[in-house]
Amino acid sequence: MVIVLVLSLFDWELLSAPEFVGLDNYHRLAADGETWHSLGVTAGYVLLCIPLQTVLALALAMLLNQRMKGVRLYRSLFVIPWMATPIVLALIWNWIFDPRDGALNSALALVGITGPDWLSDPDWALPAVALVSVWQHTGYNMLFFLAGLQGIPQELRDAAATDGATAAQRFWRVTLPLLNPTMFFVTVTNLIGAFQVFDTVYAMTDGGPSGSTEVLNFRIFQTAFKEFDFGYAATLSALLFAVILLVTLAQVRFFGKRTTYDLS
Amino acid sequence: MLKSPRIRWAGALLGAAMLTLTGCSSGEGGGSADKVTLTYRLWDDQQKAGYEKVMAAFEKANPGIDVTIELLPYDQYWTKLTADVVAGTAPDVFWMTPTQFPEFVTKGVLSPVQADTAKYHQTVVGSFTYEGKLYGVPKDWGIVGLLYNKDLFEQAGVEMPDKLTWTADGTGTLLDTARKLTVDEGGKHPGEAGFDPAKVKTYGFASWNHYQTQWMNWVSSNGGKLVDKPFGKYVFNDAASVQALQFGVDLVNKHHVAPPATQTNPPTGKITDMFKAGRIAMFPANNALLPFVAPEATFEVGVALMPEGPAGRSVNLNGLAEAVYAKSEHPQEAMKLAAYLGTQEPQKLMADGGYAFPALNGLSQGYVDYWKAKKVDVSPFVDEAEGSTFPLPITTGFTGFETKLNQIFNEMYLGKLSPQEAADQAVAAGNATLE
Numbered sequence: 001m002v003i004v005l006v007l008s009l010f011d012w013e014l015l016s017a018p019e020f021v022g023l024d025n026y027h028r029l030a031a032d033g034e035t036w037h038s039l040g041v042t043a044g045y046v047l048l049c050i051p052l053q054t055v056l057a058l059a060l061a062m063l064l065n066q067r068m069k070g071v072r073l074y075r076s077l078f079v080i081p082w083m084a085t086p087i088v089l090a091l092i093w094n095w096i097f098d099p100r101d102g103a104l105n106s107a108l109a110l111v112g113i114t115g116p117d118w119l120s121d122p123d124w125a126l127p128a129v130a131l132v133s134v135w136q137h138t139g140y141n142m143l144f145f146l147a148g149l150q151g152i153p154q155e156l157r158d159a160a161a162t163d164g165a166t167a168a169q170r171f172w173r174v175t176l177p178l179l180n181p182t183m184f185f186v187t188v189t190n191l192i193g194a195f196q197v198f199d200t201v202y203a204m205t206d207g208g209p210s211g212s213t214e215v216l217n218f219r220i221f222q223t224a225f226k227e228f229d230f231g232y233a234a235t236l237s238a239l240l241f242a243v244i245l246l247v248t249l250a251q252v253r254f255f256g257k258r259t260t261y262d263l264s
Numbered sequence: 265m266l267k268s269p270r271i272r273w274a275g276a277l278l279g280a281a282m283l284t285l286t287g288c289s290s291g292e293g294g295g296s297a298d299k300v301t302l303t304y305r306l307w308d309d310q311q312k313a314g315y316e317k318v319m320a321a322f323e324k325a326n327p328g329i330d331v332t333i334e335l336l337p338y339d340q341y342w343t344k345l346t347a348d349v350v351a352g353t354a355p356d357v358f359w360m361t362p363t364q365f366p367e368f369v370t371k372g373v374l375s376p377v378q379a380d381t382a383k384y385h386q387t388v389v390g391s392f393t394y395e396g397k398l399y400g401v402p403k404d405w406g407i408v409g410l411l412y413n414k415d416l417f418e419q420a421g422v423e424m425p426d427k428l429t430w431t432a433d434g435t436g437t438l439l440d441t442a443r444k445l446t447v448d449e450g451g452k453h454p455g456e457a458g459f460d461p462a463k464v465k466t467y468g469f470a471s472w473n474h475y476q477t478q479w480m481n482w483v484s485s486n487g488g489k490l491v492d493k494p495f496g497k498y499v500f501n502d503a504a505s506v507q508a509l510q511f512g513v514d515l516v517n518k519h520h521v522a523p524p525a526t527q528t529n530p531p532t533g534k535i536t537d538m539f540k541a542g543r544i545a546m547f548p549a550n551n552a553l554l555p556f557v558a559p560e561a562t563f564e565v566g567v568a569l570m571p572e573g574p575a576g577r578s579v580n581l582n583g584l585a586e587a588v589y590a591k592s593e594h595p596q597e598a599m600k601l602a603a604y605l606g607t608q609e610p611q612k613l614m615a616d617g618g619y620a621f622p623a624l625n626g627l628s629q630g631y632v633d634y635w636k637a638k639k640v641d642v643s644p645f646v647d648e649a650e651g652s653t654f655p656l657p658i659t660t661g662f663t664g665f666e667t668k669l670n671q672i673f674n675e676m677y678l679g680k681l682s683p684q685e686a687a688d689q690a691v692a693a694g695n696a697t698l699e
Contacts, residue, residue, distance in 0.1 A: 013371065014346070014349060014371040014373070016372075094534075097532075098527065098534070099526045100524075100526070100527055117526040119532050120525065120526045120529050120532075120674065120678060204531070205531065205532070206531040206670065206671075207667055208529075209529075209674055209678075210675060211671060222664065225346050226667065227664035228367055228664075230350070
């Protein structure tokens, strides 16, 4: 991290000796419309992914926290997407999203809907990439919620039930607050991961169409390894770090006041 | 000259003693310290098998040198190479492409090499020349030709014309032939009443956003130019270039003889799969694609000359070179290896193995024979290489520009930008990346 911060003060293009340029890279950043655009795209991606995959994971965990036949098998099945390589996932989903022959639009056609050109439509490409991420991470997050749920003593819910609390009240007033440590862990790690998304974008859209999926990490890769501008890439990395740090600190504050780790 | 045998022996002994001395003075490790190990890096796992034989022959002729072959997938190859160059630990000899070459040579990463340039294909030599010096031993070349599905031609009762031609106004044998081979689910062809472009079963031609095998060839065969000079500026927004771009787009959106851009735009386009599945009759491709298409195709693959444009036929010829790392710890040995790779023996081995057309002139027949045994006549590629060919744009910043260029031209093939708008935007963006 320190090296990145130091590098961001240099103009360094591959073999040429790094030249100290002070805050020039940061001045350039302030006027760099494309980077602010990428930051917007990244924020959009995070907002599409995180709420959806957190809610889905929690719902799935509640469902699979019951006694039923084959529950272990289901629990394992949902984790499988998480184990696949992003590039392979992207290849498979590229087929699913194919506007003409793809599974998704064929399914939509059955109910009379003409699906969009998912990956070549600037309005749909980012949601499509986000959907793949949600599909990939939901099962994995479900595991943490499942562990969290099983750590909540049943007596607490029973006591609430005895006091006349409805199922909804038991969820909102008992289960959810007691899940705060898990919620904190899941959202923090997921947010950090989402801010750093790269592989799926690289394999599915290459930043397109019209830059609509050009997330910040993609731009850093582009700047360093395609334009060979290492100093400026370090500046962009510093920006990404700062954004993640701020968001994480905000989360720490939010959850810090509301979380109890001691259930005894 | 050393005439007396005794003096010759003395010379040999002296030479051996000096070798031993220099070996000792570098003095690391034990007895094998005077053995130099070179690293050779490539990205093609099929060619690696050929290079294992080549390196074995080189090691036999040079007992003091060991060569380690490193294979990296193409995508990782450049990222890793860049990182290694930054760290000062790049391989001694490695493959170089014309589009990456300008960045690496202008930043001093490559050593100039000695080679008799007259013996190699001139487009390859030109692709690796900077300020009058050659920076890479010409290795091989790949060229764009027209692959076609002979079964589809037969079923439609269409003969491949002796010469395919195109003009911007839509006349010429290419469009005629493509129309006959394009059929919708109702059996109708484009131009006929009732033809439904949304329900096409097979397409006559593949026109899509691919610079190397598509629009750059149309630009060049219409008298347009990509860059004004090597290491110069982009100029492909002049009238001739824009007219050529319009032709490529019209094949898709106006004449409906090629699949829509939603299915073909990079990086997700599946045009190669569509050709392999027998849904496209004519498919411009680099000969390097043959090993990935021919064995899997369920139909007979033909090769034809690329269509002639108003300014004649001009096709992309993409050369590779064996580059020598400027900061190699063993510059002499590395140079020796690179020079060897440019000679008859290894280049013939690679040609006869059907890996690539060698850069060294006069060895193409081995490659042709290899493919003849697999029932593909690749001689049109050879004929093309003897005619007018052009390299990809040789100028700094292309690697950084490529993503943007593809994005802009995706919009053009979708019909969202006119060719003039797209070319203007692309040229402006490209020239902004030039140092």
